[in-house]
Every structure is written in structure tokens, then in C-alpha cells.
Amino acid sequence: MNFVHKSVLLNECIEGLNIKPNGIYVDGTIGGAGHSSEILKNLSNEGMLIGIDKDEEALKASKERLKDYSNVIYYHGNHDDIKKILEELKIEKVDGILLDLGVSSYQIDEKSRGFSYLSDNDLDMRMDKTQELNAKYVVNNYSEENLARIIYEYGEERFSRQIAKNICIERKKQEIKTTKQLVEIIEKSIPAKFRQSDSHPAKRTFQAIRIEVNDEIKPLYKAVTESIDCLKPQGRLCIITFHSLEDRAVKNAYTNAEGKCICPPGLPYCACGAVKKAKIINKKPILPTKEEMIENSRSKSAKLRIIEKL
16 A cells, blocks of 8 residues: 555645755654655755654655655654754754654555554554554553543543443453454443544544554653754744644643743742743644645644744
8 A cells, every 4th residue: 555645734834844945854754755745845955854754664655755856864763852863863953843743644544554443453553563562452451540541631532431441341351452343342332422423433542542552742742842952043843733632732842942931920030940942933823724624634633833943
């Protein structure tokens, strides 16, 4: 199956990066290279793109798509480690960084990856297939309490406790190995009257387990902060998020980078040491146009936030 992924907020990202033809840019989630190909079109031969992805199949696809460009460095790694990756590449600062935090259409649609609740496949959900932790382990080994917490916090699922309870009941009978088994457990855990007609009942739980498997939230704030530190003056960081937990982490990191004082009210002076090192370009997130949402339904929850290093 070809690695196909329709890039979300493509024009908005390219405009937001404010690309310099001879600059150095990082696509921390290169995927199918949709955003990267547009970045490269705006670079001269003196410019450089660093493409990072933890999915080796994504890197392979991006190399094929960008084979006509010689000014690309490919790196199998996690966008959470951008600072370390740039140090390994002996690159001190860059002119722009793009992070598209969504799961690619390929990863969702490729049955063997186990991301989708719409077909019957092995439970996996690993973006990086070289890592050990997968969805099957989470579902069959995490405690009921931990499962309920993950499903509630990462999926914002109101029936998280019932779902976790039923998972634990069913896994005592037999190991839960497939997405279909998990979907059936979730469906019977949510009363029919609370099911939304425009949303699959398993959507929130699958999202939660995927986030846990790929550790998508915990390191994000630090990754955003370090990405800002890696920028040259006037360099920009563009981040696309797809759910509230991601967006909150990005928003908080941006706000703190802008030097917001977090001292208790009433103190005669600032004691938190807040330093303004960047400015937020868009106070409100940039959303897809109605046309894009119609054309690409997976863009509906996307939000783009941009910050510029001082």
C-alpha cells in the first residue's frame, strides 16, 4: 500500500513558516512528505530540509517522493528529540520547524497497523514499529484503574470506567488480540442512548490507547519548548494539533515562551523568572477552511499555532 496522506492546513503552514530560500527547516513529522515537498519548493540549493519520523515506512515513502531533491537529510527518530537530533547533526539553530501531530491517513488505513476501529485487525497502534509497547499489551496487561484513567484523560470518554471494567472481564476469558474484539467490548459498554450518530463509539477509546502506546502527550510540552530554543531569531515553529490535550500543551508552552508571569497575584515583584523569548503569531488557532473540511474530513479537528523566536 502506498503511503498516502493528505496534508492538513498546507498553505497556512507554508505561509506561517515564512520560508527563507537559503534557510534550514525541520519537518519533525515528515510522513508522506506533503508539507516537506512544499517547503523544498520554496528553498534554493543553499537551503536544507531535515525530515524526521519515527515511522520507517513514512521515511521510505518520503525519500521516494523527494528523490529529486539533494538538500534533504532523513532521520529515523522522534520529534520529541529534535534538540538532541540537531546536536547529533551538528546543527546549532534552524530557521523553522513544522510538527504535524496527527496520525497519517496511511497509518489509519493500513490494516496491519491496527489503528482503525472500522475493520478487524491485530491490535498494534505503534507509529514506530521497532518499539515494544503496543495496543495489545496495554489492553491485556494494564490494570483496570490505569485503563480507566487513560481512556478518560486521553480519550475524554465519559464511560471510561465501564469500558475498562468490561475489558478486564473479557480478557480473563481470552486474550484480546484484534480491533474487532475491542470494538465489541466498547460498544456494549456505552448505552445506546448516549451514542452519537456522527461519531463511532470506539473513537475516543482508540484515540486514548494510541496516545498511550506512542507516548504522545507527556513529552509534548518539553518538545515544544526545546523546539523554540532550537530556532534562530525570527525563526518560526508551526504546530498542527488534532485534539484538546495536544493543543493545550502547545498553547501552554507558547504562552510561557512569551514570558507570561506565573507568580501568585499580589506579589510586589516577579519571582518566577519569566523571560520573553518568543512572540505568538496567532493568538487564536488557525482552523481549516470549510472547503478543506469537506474535502478532507480528517482535517476537521485540526488547529495550527505559530510562534516566532525573538
